Amino acid sequence: xxxxxxxFEDASLAQFRPLAWSTPVYxxxxxxxxxxxxxxxxxxxxTVPEGQGxxxxxxxxxxxxxHGARGWTVGAEAVARxxxxxxxxxxxxxxRLPANPDLHAALLxxxxxxxxxxxxxxxxxxxxLCLAPDRARVLxxxxxxxxxxxxxxxxxxxxxxxxxxxxxxxxxxxxxPSLDPALLAQGGLGFIWDIVPATAEAIEGDLARLAxxxxxxxxxxxxxxxxxxxxxxxxxxxxxxxxxERLPAVGLLSCHMTDxxxxxxxxxxEIAPGTAFDTTAxxxxxxxxxxxxxxxxxxxxxxxxxxxxIKSGACIYGESxxxxxxxxxxxxxxxxxxxFTNKQHEGFIGHAVLGAWINLGALTTxxxxxxxxGPVRVDLGQGPVDxxxxxxxxxxxxxxKTAIGSLFNTGTCVGFASNIFDGGMPxxxxxxxxxxxxxxCPVYAVEKAxxxxxxxxxxxxxQFTPAHADLFQSLxxx
Numbered sequence: 001x002x003x004x005x006x007x008f009e010d011a012s013l014a015q016f017r018p019l020a021w022s023t024p025v026y027x028x029x030x031x032x033x034x035x036x037x038x039x040x041x042x043x044x045x046x047t048v049p050e051g052q053g054x055x056x057x058x059x060x061x062x063x064x065x066x067h068g069a070r071g072w073t074v075g076a077e078a079v080a081r082x083x084x085x086x087x088x089x090x091x092x093x094x095x096r097l098p099a100n101p102d103l104h105a106a107l108l109x110x111x112x113x114x115x116x117x118x119x120x121x122x123x124x125x126x127x128x129l130c131l132a133p134d135r136a137r138v139l140x141x142x143x144x145x146x147x148x149x150x151x152x153x154x155x156x157x158x159x160x161x162x163x164x165x166x167x168x169x170x171x172x173x174x175x176x177p178s179l180d181p182a183l184l185a186q187g188g189l190g191f192i193w194d195i196v197p198a199t200a201e202a203i204e205g206d207l208a209r210l211a212x213x214x215x216x217x218x219x220x221x222x223x224x225x226x227x228x229x230x231x232x233x234x235x236x237x238x239x240x241x242x243x244x245e246r247l248p249a250v251g252l253l254s255c256h257m258t259d260x261x262x263x264x265x266x267x268x269x270e271i272a273p274g275t276a277f278d279t280t281a282x283x284x285x286x287x288x289x290x291x292x293x294x295x296x297x298x299x300x301x302x303x304x305x306x307x308x309x310i311k312s313g314a315c316i317y318g319e320s321x322x323x324x325x326x327x328x329x330x331x332x333x334x335x336x337x338x339x340f341t342n343k344q345h346e347g348f349i350g351h352a353v354l355g356a357w358i359n360l361g362a363l364t365t366x367x368x369x370x371x372x373x374g375p376v377r378v379d380l381g382q383g384p385v386d387x388x389x390x391x392x393x394x395x396x397x398x399x400x401k402t403a404i405g406s407l408f409n410t411g412t413c414v415g416f417a418s419n420i421f422d423g424g425m426p427x428x429x430x431x432x433x434x435x436x437x438x439x440x441c442p443v444y445a446v447e448k449a450x451x452x453x454x455x456x457x458x459x460x461x462x463q464f465t466p467a468h469a470d471l472f473q474s475l476x477x478x
Contacts, residue, residue, distance in 0.1 A: 002088045003111040005039055005055035006079065006136075008143065009095055011163040012124050014155070015191045016096070017380045018397030019338070019355045021416045021432060022471055024059035026095030027221040029336065030195045031202025031321055032210065032285065032303045035095050035104075036069060037218070041209050042105035052082060058143060060156050062474050065467035066222040076144040083137050089116070090136035092129040092168075098186040099202035101209045110177040118177040119168075122187040129168060130177070139168050157475055159381025159431065191385070193378060193392045193411075196334050196351050200282055200319045203301040207264065207283055211240050218306070220324060220339060222356070224463040232461060233307030234324045236288045240264045247271070262300065266290075272312070281318050304328075311344065323356065325460055334368075335393065340460050352393035355416075357456060359401045366408040368393035378411040379429035387411065397432065399453055416475055417449045432475050446476045 007026040016025050026035040033041070036057065043054065054071040056079035064075045073082050083090070089111040097103065110118065111130045120128040131139060146166040155161040176184060189198060210216060215237035225232035243263035247255075254273035257263055262279035269286045272294035277284050282301025286292070290304050293312030300318050304310065308326040317333035324339040330346040338356035343349060345362035352366060368391045370376060376392040377384040392411040400414050403421035414420060415432035422436035430437050435444040450472050454464035 003108050003130075004052070004083070004086045004088055004090045004133075004136075005043070005108060006058060006090060006092045006140075007036055007039060007055065007095060008058040008092055009060070010125055010146075010166045011150075012094075012096060012190075014159075014163045014382070015124070015380065016189075017159070017192065018395060018400075018413055018415045018432075019192060019353065021475060022063070022398045023221060023338075023355070024057070024063055024095060026057070026059075026093075028095070028192075028195070029321065029323065029338070030099035030189065030198050032206035033099075033101070033202075035093065035097050035099075036072070038097075038099070038101045038104040038206075038209075039093060039108070040069075041101060041213070041216070042108055044213075052086065056082065058140075058147075060147070061151065062156065062471060065465075066471070068221060068223060069219045076140060076147065080137070080140055080144075083133065083140060086133045086136075088133070090131050090133055092126070092131070092136075092139070094125070094127045094188060096124070096189040097127055098188055099198050099205070100183070100186065101205050103183050103186070106179050106183060107177060110179055117174050119171050119174040120176050120184060122190070124188065124190045125166075126168060127188045128177070129171060129174075131171075135170075138170075142169060162382065191378075191387065192353050192380070192395055193351075193376075193387050193389060195336050195353050196319065196391075197389070199321055199334070199336060200301045203285070203303050203321065204282060206303075207240075207285060210238060211264065214239050218324070222468070223324070223339060224465050226458070226461045226463055228461075230461070233289055234305075236267070236306070238266050238287060238306070240266055240285065243277075266306070272296075278318075305339070317350075334391070338398065340457075340462070350393045351391040352395070354394065354396045355398035355400070357399045357453065358396055359456075361402045361404040361406055363404055364402045364406045364408075366394035366412065367410040370410050376411040378413060380413055381415075381429060381431065384428075399449065399456075417444060417453070417472065419444060443476075446472055 013020045053073040057074045067074045091111045118130045155163045217237045218234045243260040246265040255275045257277040259279050262283045263277045264285045266288040268289040270291045274295040276297045279300040284300040285303045287306040289307045292310045297315045303321045305323045311329035314329045315331045319334040322337045327342040327344045331348045333350040335352040337354045341358040343360045347363045347365045351368035376387045394408045396414040397416035399417040401419045414430045418434040420437035422438045426437035433444040435442045457464045
């Protein structure tokens with residue numbers, strides 16, 4: 001049955017800061033893909049009614065202009081206009097759905113049959129909701145009113161203003177979808193630190209989908225390629241093949257692979273001699289144009305995004321996922337990086353979730369385990385929260401930077417466009433636009449931050465657009 005999907009944010013987005021300051025939750029990657037991409041793949045081959053897009057994307061208005069996904073309808077007003085003509089069931093999907101492409105497909109397939117409507121929630125709120133079109137239109141009005149109230153409160157700019165709750169009205173009578181109980185037992189991602197423990201299973205599931213796709217193309221959030229006519233590094237399309245089908249015999253002999261069939265390579269991958277691929281715990285996937293230096297140790301499950309470079313001597317452990325154009329060196333374990341983030345030198349980063357356009361100075365190191373081996377408490381701006389996890393490393397927002405030798409305590413959170421350089425470990429919570437990172441440090445002037453970001457992005461073949469400048473300005477108004 002044909003369905004109309006809507007991916008949405010709600011109050012739980014505050015639990016995905018600091019990345020969620022500047023990125024919708026459904027665009028935050030866990031494994032190879034994010035929630036919007038999994039929904040896209042789940043619907044590949046589906047017939048879309050004439051004049052109708054792939055579905056709706058509901059996020060904060062300040063982020064709407066940064067969307068790059070073709071065919072999706074963005075924003076409450078545009079979605080409302082499209083929804084007025086929709087006749088099929090409407091499936092609302094939270095951006096924090098479990099990182100499982102089979103679950104995305106199952107929820108879409110369950111819509112309308114055998115149950116005409118359903119709801120699925122966990123302790124953090126709504127995960128999925130299927131409604132008839134008329135009821136979905138009423139709910140969209142309710143969501144838009146909630147978003148307006150939240151925007152007026154200033155909570156999208158400042159952690160001092162709590163995000164008001166949103167709960168869909170008139171749906172308490174609905175039951176869970178008729179799906180495999182094992183799928184529904186997973187629950188969603190509750191906080192940003194849940195991304196790392198979910199990465200291994202996410203990579204395995206995403207690979208199963210992508211291995212049978214031909215020329216799947218990423219359409220990243222917030223990236224506008226330079227207007228020079230060149231195809232951006234993420235625009236070549238992904239076609240994965242086992243290493244034995246990609247590398248000549250001499251290339252295979254120069255590497256050590258526990259199982260070449262578990263090393264998946266896209267086109268244009270370059271691997272120097274002496275690289276070790278350990279797939280004992282899971283597959284290793286290198287996307288288009290990835291370059292690997294000599295004597296690198298890679299451990300699966302691992303995904304490295306298109307155009308990335310792994311420098312000689314690097315050691316990267318499994319349960320890790322890296323975005324477009326990363327520069328990687330030193331020791332990295334169980335971590336997720338966004339797009340165009342650099343860790344070019346020695347130092348250890350573990351159990352970390354980093355955003356995009358970050359630069360870590362030489363020897364930057366984070367702790368990911370307390371000396372007493374106890375659960376890590378993390379402050380995302382609303383006070384310390386018990387993560388329930390023994391391992392939590394650095395959490396860092398987009399456009400943040402560190403000086404050489406920077407050290408971070410277990411579970412430290414660093415906000416959007418902050419610069420850490422003032423010696424000693426910073427506090428465990430550093431807000432947005434902090435200049436130095438220590439208590440009482442000055443605010444980083446937004447004009448200087450914008451100037452730096454424009455230079456950084458242009459060097460990597462991306463535009464710094466007016467929408468980016470507006471985002472920087474908005475996040476200083478808290």
